[in-house]
Amino acid sequence: xxxxxxxxxxxxxxxxxxxxxxxxxxxxxxxxxxxxxxxxxxxxxxxxxxxxxxxxxxxxxxxxxxxxxxxxxxxxxxxxxxxxxxxxxxxxxxxxxxxxxxxxxxxxxxxxxxxxxxxxxxxxxxxxxxxxxxxxxxxxxxxxxxxxxxxxxxxxxxxxxxxxxxxxxxxxxxxxxxxxxxxxxxxxxxxxxxxxxxxxxxxxxxxxxxxxxxxxxxxxxxxxxxxxxxxxxxxxxxxxxxxxxxxxxxxxxxxxxxxxxxxxxxxxxxxxxxxxxxxxxxxxxxxxxxxxxxxxxxxxxxxxxxxxxxxxxxxxxxxxxxxxxxxxxxxxxxxxxxxxxxxxxxxxxxxxxxxxxxxxxxxxxxxxxxxxxxxxxxxxxxxxxxxxxxxxxxxxxxxxxxxxxxxxxxxxxxxxxxxxxxxxxxxxxxxxxxxxxxxxxxxxxxxxxxxxxxxxxxxxxxxxxxxxxxxxxxxxxxxxxxxxxxxxxxxxxxxxxxxxxxxxxxxxxxxxxxxxxxxxxxxxxxxxxxxxxxxxxxxxxxxxxxxxxxxxxxxxxxxxxxxxxxxxxxxxxxxxxxxxxxxxxxxxxxxxxxxxxxxxxxxxxxxxxxxxxxxxxxxxxxxxxxxxxxxxxxxxxxxxxxxxxxxxxxxxxxxxxxxxxxxxxxxxxxxxxxxxxxxxxxxxxxxxxxxxxxxxxxxxxxxxxxxxxxxxxxxxxxxxxxxxxxxxxxxxxxxxxxxxxxxxxxxxxxxxxxxxxxxxxxxxxxxxxxxxxxxxxxxxxxxxxxxxxxxxxxxxxxxxxxxxxxxxxxxxxxxxxxxxxxxxxxxxxxxxxxxxxxxxxxxxxxxxxxxxx
Numbered sequence: 001x002x003x004x005x006x007x008x009x010x011x012x013x014x015x016x017x018x019x020x021x022x023x024x025x026x027x028x029x030x031x032x033x034x035x036x037x038x039x040x041x042x043x044x045x046x047x048x049x050x051x052x053x054x055x056x057x058x059x060x061x062x063x064x065x066x067x068x069x070x071x072x073x074x075x076x077x078x079x080x081x082x083x084x085x086x087x088x089x090x091x092x093x094x095x096x097x098x099x100x101x102x103x104x105x106x107x108x109x110x111x112x113x114x115x116x117x118x119x120x121x122x123x124x125x126x127x128x129x130x131x132x133x134x135x136x137x138x139x140x141x142x143x144x145x146x147x148x149x150x151x152x153x154x155x156x157x158x159x160x161x162x163x164x165x166x167x168x169x170x171x172x173x174x175x176x177x178x179x180x181x182x183x184x185x186x187x188x189x190x191x192x193x194x195x196x197x198x199x200x201x202x203x204x205x206x207x208x209x210x211x212x213x214x215x216x217x218x219x220x221x222x223x224x225x226x227x228x229x230x231x232x233x234x235x236x237x238x239x240x241x242x243x244x245x246x247x248x249x250x251x252x253x254x255x256x257x258x259x260x261x262x263x264x265x266x267x268x269x270x271x272x273x274x275x276x277x278x279x280x281x282x283x284x285x286x287x288x289x290x291x292x293x294x295x296x297x298x299x300x301x302x303x304x305x306x307x308x309x310x311x312x313x314x315x316x317x318x319x320x321x322x323x324x325x326x327x328x329x330x331x332x333x334x335x336x337x338x339x340x341x342x343x344x345x346x347x348x349x350x351x352x353x354x355x356x357x358x359x360x361x362x363x364x365x366x367x368x369x370x371x372x373x374x375x376x377x378x379x380x381x382x383x384x385x386x387x388x389x390x391x392x393x394x395x396x397x398x399x400x401x402x403x404x405x406x407x408x409x410x411x412x413x414x415x416x417x418x419x420x421x422x423x424x425x426x427x428x429x430x431x432x433x434x435x436x437x438x439x440x441x442x443x444x445x446x447x448x449x450x451x452x453x454x455x456x457x458x459x460x461x462x463x464x465x466x467x468x469x470x471x472x473x474x475x476x477x478x479x480x481x482x483x484x485x486x487x488x489x490x491x492x493x494x495x496x497x498x499x500x501x502x503x504x505x506x507x508x509x510x511x512x513x514x515x516x517x518x519x520x521x522x523x524x525x526x527x528x529x530x531x532x533x534x535x536x537x538x539x540x541x542x543x544x545x546x547x548x549x550x551x552x553x554x555x556x557x558x559x560x561x562x563x564x565x566x567x568x569x570x571x572x573x574x575x576x577x578x579x580x581x582x583x584x585x586x587x588x589x590x591x592x593x594x595x596x597x598x599x600x601x602x603x604x605x606x607x608x609x610x611x612x613x614x615x616x617x618x619x620x621x622x623x624x625x626x627x628x629x630x631x632x633x634x635x636x637x638x639x640x641x642x643x644x645x646x647x648x649x650x651x652x653x654x655x656x657x658x659x660x661x662x663x664x665x666x667x668x669x670x671x672x673x674x675x676x677x678x679x680x681x682x683x684x685x686x687x688x689x690x691x692x693x694x695x696x697x698x699x700x701x702x703x704x705x706x707x708x709x710x711x712x713x714x715x716x717x718x719x720x721x722x723x724x725x726x727x728x729x730x731x732x733x734x735x736x737x738x739x740x741x742x743x744x745x746x747x748x749x750x751x752x753x754x755x756x757x758x759x760x761x762x763x764x765x766x767x768x769x770x771x772x773x774x775x776x777x778x779x780x781x782x783x784x785x786x787x788x789x790x791x792x793x794x795x796x797x798x799x800x801x802x803x804x805x806x807x808x809x810x811x812x813x814x815x816x817x818x819x820x821x822x823x824x825x826x827x828x829x830x831x832x833x834x835x836x837x838x839x840x841x842x843x844x845x846x847x848x849x850x851x852x853x
Contacts, residue, residue: 006103007104007109009816015521015818016524017521018046018047027097027099028096029074029094029096032075033079034082036086037086039053039054040053040086046527047095047100047104048096049093051082051085051093051094053090053091058165058166059124060164060168061166061190062124062125062128063162063205064122064160064165065118065128065131065160066115066116066120066160067116067117067144067157067159068157068158069143070143071101071102073142075098076142077117077139078094078117080138080139081118081120081138084135085120088131090120090127095116095117101117102266105260105262107234107235107261109235110235111148111194111235112193113149114260115144115147115148115159115260128160128205129205132153132158136153139156140156141156142156143259144157144259145258146159148196149161149195149196150196151215152211160208161196162202164180164190168181169187170189176571177190183201223298224245225242225251225303228240231252234269235257235269236256236268236269236272237255237256237257237260239253240255241253244305250308251307251308252308253303254303255302256270256273256303257300258270263397267396269384270302272385273304273384274295275384276383276384276386277292277295279360280292280383282358283355286351286355288350288377288378288379289355289380290379292304292306292307293305310371310373310379311373311374311378312371314371314372315368315428318424320707322428322762324450325760325762326708327708327759328709329761334450334452335452343376344425347377348380352380355380356389359390361386361387361388361389361393361414362380362386362413362414363393363398363414364382364383364417365380365418365421366398366402366417366421367402367421367424369381369382370421385397389411395413400434401424401431401433401434402417402424405467407467416464419460419463419464422460423444423465426450426453429443431813432799432801432810435814435817438801438802439801440461440462442797442798444458445458446798496836500549500829500832500833500836502805502807503825503828504545504806505804505806506806506807507544507545507808507819507826507829508806509804510803510808513556513559516563516566517531518531518537518538519538519541519563520541520819521816522820522822523812523820525576529570529577530563530570531567532569532581534574534576534580534821535576535580536822536823537581537820538559538563540826541819542556542557543583543584543821543826543843545826545829546587547833547840548829548833549837560584560585561585564585564593571601571604571608572608574613574619575613579598579601579619580619582594582623582627583623583843586630598623602639605617605643609650611671612666612667612668613665613666613670613672614666614671614725616671617643618675620643621640621647622640622675624637624640624643625640625679626844640675641679641683647675647676648676651672651698657714659716659717660715661715662702663698663699663702663731664699664721664728664729664730664731665724666725668713669699670699670731671734673693673734674737676689677689677738678844680692689745692738696747699731700750703728706722707720710753710756710757710759710760711728711750711756711757712728713731723774724768724769724770724777724778726770727770728754729775731754732758732778732782733778733841733845735751736751737846755778755779755782758775758778758788761791763775763792763795765810765811765812765814766798767822767824767828768822768823768827768841769822770812770823773827773828773830776789776796777830780834780841781834781840781845796828796832807825808825810824830842
């Protein structure tokens with residue numbers, strides 16, 4: 001699970017966002033700091049505030065200092081550090097608000113970044129040593145979370161690591177990673193992992209040697225258990241399978257880090273671990289609850305040992321057994337699953353009832369905390385939020401879709417989670433219901449009919465999840481009756497032009513032209529790659545609106561033009577960078593700026609090694625061919641041929657498939673295959689067609705026969721993926737283009753197998769690259785079965801949420817709405833337009849032959 005999304009859920013109830021728009025003046029640390037003196041520059045960037053003395057030029061990289069603090073003492077630590085650094089004209093940055101500090105130290109915040117309040121940039125090692133010595137005296141006694149990526153200086157809140165001072169980016173495995181320069185000047189990854197790391201060419205300064213020795217000595221302390229493997233990590237600590245050295249007993253160890261893993265009441269992981277030990281002691285002997293052993297301290301962390309519990313998390317069990325993910329499912333399989341799932345629910349209810357009999361509220365019932373063994377016996381784990389019912393506490397953490405609302409107390413908290421679990425086992429879209437409670441009744445009606453569930457069972461879901469007060473979601477509950485009437489899941493939407501208009505209405509209503517960082521709210525990637533890109537920013541949304549026949553919007557186009565000049569993309573790629581933006585500018589008639597963008601990023605292309613369509617050479621090459629056509633300029637075509645030659649050479653030396661899935665349109669060899677095909681069409685050189693076939697075969701080598709018998713991309717030992725971005729649909733889209741050009745190629749015979757993987761009834765996410773819309777578009781392009789197309793259109797209603805008189809869709813993880821092309825409403829719009837109007841779902845694809853509805 002990508003833990004970045006948690007941090008972007010704090011600022012807004014509807015959209016992923018940085019914490020800048022709804023913060024109070026009181027929350028901002030600037031209110032407690034003196035004004036920046038003359039001769040300094042201050043600028044906010046995302047969650048950080050950068051403070052830099054004019055005229056001070058820093059190296060690109062070096063040893064940096066991080067200052068840690070808790071939510072309670074952050075203001076005091078910052079004020080003391082600020083005064084020291086400003087007086088000595090040393091550049092630094094700090095987290096802008098107290099709420100950001102809480103978010104960055106929360107339980108599911110990224111571990112490698114947790115604990116940091118201030119980053120200091122010493123000019124050299126001499127200044128590094130001086131600042132550490134002097135500032136450690138000033139901050140003596142101040143508490144803060146241990147920064148796992150750093151070396152601790154003494155016993156205080158100062159930490160150091162070697163890394164970049166300025167942003168430099170490197171492509172690795174299709175992703176952009178921060179980089180530093182090696183001794184030869186070549187970029188290498190700036191490793192940001194939850195372990196202290198120093199590049200092998202960098203010598204640790206002598207004044208840090210004793211602190212490095214202290215770290216090694218602490219990690220080498222005698223530990224009473226031998227750890228076999230890790231089971232789970234959060235910012236609060238880890239969970240491990242271990243053996244007790246004293247008697248070789250197998251146990252589960254739970255670790256808690258001080259001042260880390262905070263909940264919204266600022267309770268840390270250590271306090272929760274101590275509470276869990278007390279609760280498990282009280283529940284001793286309850287079947288299905290772990291037996292607790294000792295609790296002890298080691299190397300500043302707290303640990304608790306408890307008995308092993310057999311089974312796998314309920315979410316994994318669901319992934320292996322849920323019938324609606326299969327491309328073909330018999331009624332008998334649906335009935336058998338329903339019987340089995342109802343028995344599991346009954347087992348969970350039995351354990352919860354016995355926990356309640358001991359006077360304990362579990363308070364954290366969700367699929368990861370329910371383990372199912374091979375015989376379908378059930379256990380509950382993770383009692384760190386549990387409390388005695390007399391305490392009358394409220395949940396301060398919880399799983400999205402299962403955490404009880406504030407109007408519940410005592411045992412009602414668990415009753416709410418049980419109701420959510422009853423729904424989850426038959427339609428695991430609880431986060432959609434939490435985002436828009438108006439969806440609850442239609443979801444329950446679907447499972448009643450599809451699984452033949454009793455009225456009593458469904459009533460318990462409705463009663464348990466019904467809101468007693470109106471949720472504070474604003475326009476989420478004021479959609480028009482027309483929108484609600486279109487949100488059905490038993491028949492296809494009858495009037496697709498109306499639905500297209502409603503999706504476009506929601507996208508346009510979300511626009512924030514007053515903001516400089518983004519125009520349309522989307523995925524968290526827009527805060528990494530920028531607000532202009534094709535996949536996650538304004539360029540892709542405006543392209544989708546135009547392609548789907550919903551119009552051009554001059555004011556929004558002006559925003560895009562200004563933003564491209566103000567903050568150009570960070571890389572040359574198509575989905576995540578400059579070429580995707582240039583493609584849209586070119587099609588909209590902004591030819592001079594489009595050419596300027598392409599020309600300005602040309603020097604970066606020789607250093608681009610990624611082959612993919614998203615950030616790599618194939619997307620760039622396809623766009624260069626597009627420019628060659630729109631401008632009649634063979635120079636662009638010649639550059640595309642050069643990239644094709646580079647990709648062909650890379651394909652000849654490509655490594656065999658690994659465990660991690662890469663195949664598909666965005667990151668696999670299907671993107672280069674599409675470029676090779678277009679080069680064949682342009683040149684007539686058969687060599688390009690043969691190379692394209694080899695590229696497709698490389699992606700096909702990553703496929704497997706999935707649990708439902710369809711052909712999907714393998715991801716690890718058990719998981720398989722059917723999507724466009726990574727998955728079999730991405731291969732199918734490109735293979736279909738080969739079918740249209742050279743239908744007699746033997747590789748074309750694989751197309752029906754891949755198309756079959758796109759026909760499953762249930763898909764977790766609605767988006768284009770990693771969701772249902774991509775499967776829908778693939779079926780439309782590849783002339784897939786009409787009943788599957790209709791079913792996908794209808795089932796999009798599961799995710800459709802009324803927003804400002806239109807229909808919006810949640811993005812990745814379903815926790816917030818998204819309007820972008822890759823993950824949100826713009827991508828849904830393109831997929832529906834493909835079905836309704838026969839328009840290509842993405843650039844460089846042929847228009848499908850499917851007639852309009």
